[in-house]
Amino acid sequence: MEYTDKAIGIDFGGTSIKMGIVLGKQIVAELPSINPKHHPEPKDLIRAIADQVKVAREDHDDIRAIGCGVPGFVHTPTGTIHNLTNVPGWTDIPLQALLSEATGLPCVVENDANAMGIAEWKLGAGQHFKHLICLTLGTGVGGAVIVNNQIIRGAHYVAGELGQTSIHYAGRLGAYNNAGALEDYIGNNEFAADSQAAYKEAGIEKDIEDCTPAAMDALASHGDEIAIACWDDFAKKLACAIANCCWILNPEAIVIGGGISKAGDTLFVPLRKHVLEQLSGPFKDHLKILPAKFGNEAGIIGCATLALESIED
Amino acid sequence: MEYTDKAIGIDFGGTSIKMGIVLGKQIVAELPSINPKHHPEPKDLIRAIADQVKVAREDHDDIRAIGCGVPGFVHTPTGTIHNLTNVPGWTDIPLQALLSEATGLPCVVENDANAMGIAEWKLGAGQHFKHLICLTLGTGVGGAVIVNNQIIRGAHYVAGELGQTSIHYAGRLGAYNNAGALEDYIGNNEFAADSQAAYKEAGIEKDIEDCTPAAMDALASHGDEIAIACWDDFAKKLACAIANCCWILNPEAIVIGGGISKAGDTLFVPLRKHVLEQLSGPFKDHLKILPAKFGNEAGIIGCATLALESIED
Numbered sequence: 001m002e003y004t005d006k007a008i009g010i011d012f013g014g015t016s017i018k019m020g021i022v023l024g025k026q027i028v029a030e031l032p033s034i035n036p037k038h039h040p041e042p043k044d045l046i047r048a049i050a051d052q053v054k055v056a057r058e059d060h061d062d063i064r065a066i067g068c069g070v071p072g073f074v075h076t077p078t079g080t081i082h083n084l085t086n087v088p089g090w091t092d093i094p095l096q097a098l099l100s101e102a103t104g105l106p107c108v109v110e111n112d113a114n115a116m117g118i119a120e121w122k123l124g125a126g127q128h129f130k131h132l133i134c135l136t137l138g139t140g141v142g143g144a145v146i147v148n149n150q151i152i153r154g155a156h157y158v159a160g161e162l163g164q165t166s167i168h169y170a171g172r173l174g175a176y177n178n179a180g181a182l183e184d185y186i187g188n189n190e191f192a193a194d195s196q197a198a199y200k201e202a203g204i205e206k207d208i209e210d211c212t213p214a215a216m217d218a219l220a221s222h223g224d225e226i227a228i229a230c231w232d233d234f235a236k237k238l239a240c241a242i243a244n245c246c247w248i249l250n251p252e253a254i255v256i257g258g259g260i261s262k263a264g265d266t267l268f269v270p271l272r273k274h275v276l277e278q279l280s281g282p283f284k285d286h287l288k289i290l291p292a293k294f295g296n297e298a299g300i301i302g303c304a305t306l307a308l309e310s311i312e313d
Numbered sequence: 314m315e316y317t318d319k320a321i322g323i324d325f326g327g328t329s330i331k332m333g334i335v336l337g338k339q340i341v342a343e344l345p346s347i348n349p350k351h352h353p354e355p356k357d358l359i360r361a362i363a364d365q366v367k368v369a370r371e372d373h374d375d376i377r378a379i380g381c382g383v384p385g386f387v388h389t390p391t392g393t394i395h396n397l398t399n400v401p402g403w404t405d406i407p408l409q410a411l412l413s414e415a416t417g418l419p420c421v422v423e424n425d426a427n428a429m430g431i432a433e434w435k436l437g438a439g440q441h442f443k444h445l446i447c448l449t450l451g452t453g454v455g456g457a458v459i460v461n462n463q464i465i466r467g468a469h470y471v472a473g474e475l476g477q478t479s480i481h482y483a484g485r486l487g488a489y490n491n492a493g494a495l496e497d498y499i500g501n502n503e504f505a506a507d508s509q510a511a512y513k514e515a516g517i518e519k520d521i522e523d524c525t526p527a528a529m530d531a532l533a534s535h536g537d538e539i540a541i542a543c544w545d546d547f548a549k550k551l552a553c554a555i556a557n558c559c560w561i562l563n564p565e566a567i568v569i570g571g572g573i574s575k576a577g578d579t580l581f582v583p584l585r586k587h588v589l590e591q592l593s594g595p596f597k598d599h600l601k602i603l604p605a606k607f608g609n610e611a612g613i614i615g616c617a618t619l620a621l622e623s624i625e626d
Contacts, residue, residue: 073595082595130468131467131468143561145561145562147460147465147467148463148465150461152460152461152562153563154444154460154562154563154564155443155444155563155564155565155599156563156595156596156598156599157563157595158563158595158596159561159562159563160561161560161561161596162560162561164560164593165556165557165560165561166480166553166556166557166591167479167481167482168480168481168482168483169480169481169549169550169552169553170481170549175593176591176592176593177590178556178590178591178592178593179553179591180553236482236483237482239482240479240482240492240493243478243479243491244478244479244557244561245561247474247475247477247478248456248458248472248473248474248475248478248557248558248561248562249458249465249467249472249561250466250467250468250469250470250471250472251467251468252468277490277491278479278489278491278492279489279491280477280488280489280491282386282395282469282470282471283469283471283474285469286468286469
């Protein structure tokens with residue numbers, strides 16, 4: 001496959017909006033990031049984005065489209081944002097139309113976890129799979145579901161919220177007062193707090209900063225038994241949600257990205273064990289559980305890919 | 314829609330093989346059922362089925378195809394049975410080819426829960442929905458998943474095993490040594506045992522025969538508070554698995570069949586409450602939770618429908 005056209009991918013985060021010019025699988029140029037808090041009004045923020053697009057096109061006259069991934073619910077056929085998590089004021093905003101008008105370029109708007117999933121599926125660790133689940137592990141847990149070579153959006157375009165699936169019908173109450181949401185067990189902050197509690201139970205006082213996923217990875221890699229047990233517990237909980245996706249959809253592969261996936265074998269060895277323990281033959285015999293290929297740039301690359309595909313249709 | 318062709322639908326159960334001639338949404342004639350235990354060899358059982366088909370065609374010369382629903386895993390493209398639950402000796406049997414050869418009619422073979430789901434989706438309570446989950450509640454719990462107007466089979470044609478999805482990552486161990494499988498909480502026998510235990514805890518000794526779903530429905534309908542609490546608990550556990558499907562797939566509707574669904578409001582009132590409590594706006598605002606239209610005949614009708622569609626393709 002040859003890549004000739006470029007697109008701008010935008011990763012719209014609550015504290016930073018990252019932008020890059022994408023050609024094929026690569027970000028060939030990063031644009032300065034924008035702090036959304038400096039532009040509390042959507043129209044001002046869209047203006048700031050459009051200004052950067054204009055500057056970028058002076059150096060790159062082959063930018064054909066813009067893709068924007070946002071942390072929230074999107075009506076994807078029109079690119080209208082229902083609302084964003086942790087970004088106040090972004091309710092019922094027709095971002096696709098406004099951004100297209102402000103830049104003169106075709107735009108698409110997509111949920112950020114779907115954007116990351118699309119990057120992995122089209123260009124990354126999930127390439128060549130027709131039935132694929134992508135998970136992004138961080139402060140929250142996001143997901144993207146690919147079935148029969150299509151990303152699944154569902155009746156109201158909000159499918160793939162794997163972080164809200166329950167691993168305990170009477171468990172912790174989550175963001176929507178729902179019981180046992182995966183995110184409330186394996187989100188970065190919850191993992192740190194549970195790890196801190198595990199040390200405390202063993203009579204060891206640790207600051208929460210010493211219980212981050214990175215710190216716990218280092219401890220486990222050096223043979224710390226409490227840390228190893230904490231990762232096993234993490235893997236068991238994540239495996240429950242993954243196995244549920246497998247019973248329901250019988251995918252070929254699971255791709256796992258986001259910060260915690262950097263723990264490598266510390267995570268993937270117990271995770272594979274627990275997932276396979278939960279499944280029967282045809283659900284597990286050929287199942288692949290893979291780390292994501294792209295890191296922080298997955299959102300930008302996924303959106304740009306989607307934007308270019310939309311103008312090819 | 315006008316129905317002109319007939320098909321034979323076969324519902325292959327572990328204790329009884331039921332057969333019917335189907336025209337449109339109706340079984341227009343039932344054939345004598347066959348006890349599989351009388352024919353332990355697959356080839357003898359296939360011969361017994363073929364004999365009945367032959368007799369049936371003497372009265373109905375417009376039978377065009379045969380559909381067979383089986384309790385186990387099927388390689389649907391070829392109609393080969395991997396293995397059946399509770400029916401020994403049926404491993405790696407190319408039932409579609411053998412039945413077609415024995416009868417001279419085109420055949421399809423499908424998982425029984427998928428067959429029931431197809432009946433509800435094409436002709437029953439799930440008609441006109443493009444995104445639909447069907448559940449069959451009985452001794453076990455079966456499922457069928459429809460996304461974008463397609464039944465989802467997955468990488469190895471075994472998708473839709475909703476009864477094995479976990480509602481507790483550290484819960485009861487199930488058929489595949491998997492933790493917290495829905496079926497191990499809300500299967501008929503488990504519901505009866507849990508209900509008996511609830512009465513015992515309140516100081517009331519009950520025989521297990523007085524704790525069947527039908528008995529518990531009668532008790533709850535008469536205001537028995539323990540029975541009402543047992544149904545609420547049942548609904549909460551089922552709601553967990555349903556909500557998980559909703560977060561993952563964002564369906565328009567859930568259709569619930571099988572024996573327990575006959576409990577009507579006793580089940581559906583607490584079930585709707587618990588499912589809606591677990592979901593956020595776009596996942597629940599338009600969600601329908603409906604009783605199945607077809608009863609025991611769903612499997613026969615679903616298979617026959619599938620068989621007729623296969624010859625139209």
